[in-house]
Amino acid sequence: MSISKILLKLTVNGIARQIYVHPMARLLDVIREDFGLTGTKEGCGEGECGACSVILDGMLVNACLVPAVQAQGSTLRTVESLAGVDLSPLQEAFLHHGGAQCGFCTPGMLVAGTHLLETNAVQDEAGAREGLAGNLCRCTGYVKIVDALLATREGRP
Amino acid sequence: MRGQPSLCDVLAPLNLDEALALRAAHPEARPLAGGTDLMVPFAAGRLPDRLFLNLWGLEELRGITVSDGEVTFGALTLFREIAAHPLFQREFPNLVRSAKATGALAIQSRGSLGGNIANGSPAADTPPSLLVYGAELELTSLRGSRWVPYADFHTGYKRSLLAPDELITRIRVPRPRAGGFHYFRKVGTRQAQAISKVSLAAWARTGNGHIQELRIALGSVAPMPIRARGAEKALLGRSGASLPLDAALEALQADISPIDDLRSSARFRRKVAGNLLADMLRGLALV
Numbered sequence A: 001m002s003i004s005k006i007l008l009k010l011t012v013n014g015i016a017r018q019i020y021v022h023p024m025a026r027l028l029d030v031i032r033e034d035f036g037l038t039g040t041k042e043g044c045g046e047g048e049c050g051a052c053s054v055i056l057d058g059m060l061v062n063a064c065l066v067p068a069v070q071a072q073g074s075t076l077r078t079v080e081s082l083a084g085v086d087l088s089p090l091q092e093a094f095l096h097h098g099g100a101q102c103g104f105c106t107p108g109m110l111v112a113g114t115h116l117l118e119t120n121a122v123q124d125e126a127g128a129r130e131g132l133a134g135n136l137c138r139c140t141g142y143v144k145i146v147d148a149l150l151a152t153r154e155g156r157p
Numbered sequence B: 001m002r003g004q005p006s007l008c009d010v011l012a013p014l015n016l017d018e019a020l021a022l023r024a025a026h027p028e029a030r031p032l033a034g035g036t037d038l039m040v041p042f043a044a045g046r047l048p049d050r051l052f053l054n055l056w057g058l059e060e061l062r063g064i065t066v067s068d069g070e071v072t073f074g075a076l077t078l079f080r081e082i083a084a085h086p087l088f089q090r091e092f093p094n095l096v097r098s099a100k101a102t103g104a105l106a107i108q109s110r111g112s113l114g115g116n117i118a119n120g121s122p123a124a125d126t127p128p129s130l131l132v133y134g135a136e137l138e139l140t141s142l143r144g145s146r147w148v149p150y151a152d153f154h155t156g157y158k159r160s161l162l163a164p165d166e167l168i169t170r171i172r173v174p175r176p177r178a179g180g181f182h183y184f185r186k187v188g189t190r191q192a193q194a195i196s197k198v199s200l201a202a203w204a205r206t207g208n209g210h211i212q213e214l215r216i217a218l219g220s221v222a223p224m225p226i227r228a229r230g231a232e233k234a235l236l237g238r239s240g241a242s243l244p245l246d247a248a249l250e251a252l253q254a255d256i257s258p259i260d261d262l263r264s265s266a267r268f269r270r271k272v273a274g275n276l277l278a279d280m281l282r283g284l285a286l287v
């Protein structure tokens, strides 16, 4: 059986894009291979680690678990959208607090953290830890990442 | 990735009627809701299915309706929506707790109640809560709709009453009267993202210091989520001041049939199930 591709139309980081893809292709692979946006990482490929975190129609999702067909007509934001001319406040805070070491989890942490800040979902340290529970880091021990998130929330360095 | 998207096709109905017609015509097509269960074995190349039926866009399967006597959830209700609903925090705290115990935020933003049920995992987190709240499921096909008690739905490991042409369309839960006792606890390797080794939910109503109504349900201790009817019987009608803990624990051990698997051992599960029951009863004795 030969499976035809679908024309996937979506807005990626503010730009309308369309592309032919297999409907069961993972959004993660579409982002990295078809759109060339390699900031989004693949860690586990099974929803555990959050390295592939993106914001799809305002929701934090794991791009490794979303089939392309379910992104039809959506609005997608990846880590590449966070910095303008300058880094975003959260990115600055990661630099200041040492929130990145090897850096592999960092794009996912930044996307998840940005989503938490934008939805005002973090009130305190416990909330920050709960909000980031789906993002694993093998290097930092999380303290510096949580510090960076809370500092950004409180508008301090 | 070992999955092969190039060999897979997706049927994409625009509304429920189309979905039911496609379901009847292609019973081999695997329904695809939020994908948080299916995409894992798919990506690993462990899913035999080649044809999928996309439910994600179906508005008829979304939404939560609250009436005087009951709450009705569309099958595509997301964990995130349950966790955020102010009424549920008050009336169905177990459901809120089990929704929040299901994966982390990104999973809760895609994972659906219907998917959690249909997947049929004995370890799923919302089923024990749905069992203690007396939920019913609406199963729909081109032939029509039927409501079945959720307690009857699972008939064995990954087996259920769902016919090959049916979809789960809605989940209905009676609103419990105020003042009841609610308990949910999940034991896993860590708080977020961990599949349960054992979970226990309970709901009770007490009056004059006695247990008037009681439902207890557990996950991960049998081929499917189960009610602990023996333990319930041992406790029903008894006074909160002198609960027969030993008899209840003994009945519970007869209710459950845990196994050894990757996540835990049968022995550990029996021990933890008993500890959870005792923990629940300590809380119940206080109300």
Ligand SMILES: Cc1cc2nc3c(=O)[nH]c(=O)nc-3n(C[C@H](O)[C@H](O)[C@H](O)COP(=O)(O)OP(=O)(O)OC[C@H]3O[C@@H](n4cnc5c(N)ncnc54)[C@H](O)[C@@H]3O)c2cc1C
Pocket: A046, A047, A048, B030, B031, B032, B033, B034, B035, B036, B037, B038, B039, B040, B055, B075, B076, B101, B102, B103, B104, B107, B110, B111, B112, B113, B114, B115, B116, B117, B118, B119, B123, B124, B125, B126, B166, B167, B168, B169, B193, B194, B195, B196
């Ligand atoms: C990292 C991670 C952590 C997780 N943690 C937990 C956890 O802590 N607790 C827990 O319980 N689960 C957990 N899960 C499993 C999963 O998120 C839930 O079971 C979720 O509810 C599945 O819903 P879905 O919409 O994503 O289902 P899908 O993956 O789309 O479908 C699951 C199954 O249900 C069938 N199905 C779906 N909807 C219908 C319908 N309306 N009618 C008929 N059949 C249908 C599908 O055909 C498939 O067989 C986790 C998953 C991941 C990846």
Ligand code: FES
Pocket: A041, A042, A043, A044, A045, A046, A047, A048, A049, A050, A051, A052, A053, A062, A063, A064, A065
């Ligand atoms: S790669 Fe998607 S969660 Fe790990």
Ligand code: FES
Pocket: A099, A100, A101, A102, A103, A104, A105, A106, A136, A137, A138, A139, A140
């Ligand atoms: S910085 Fe290395 S995994 Fe987080």
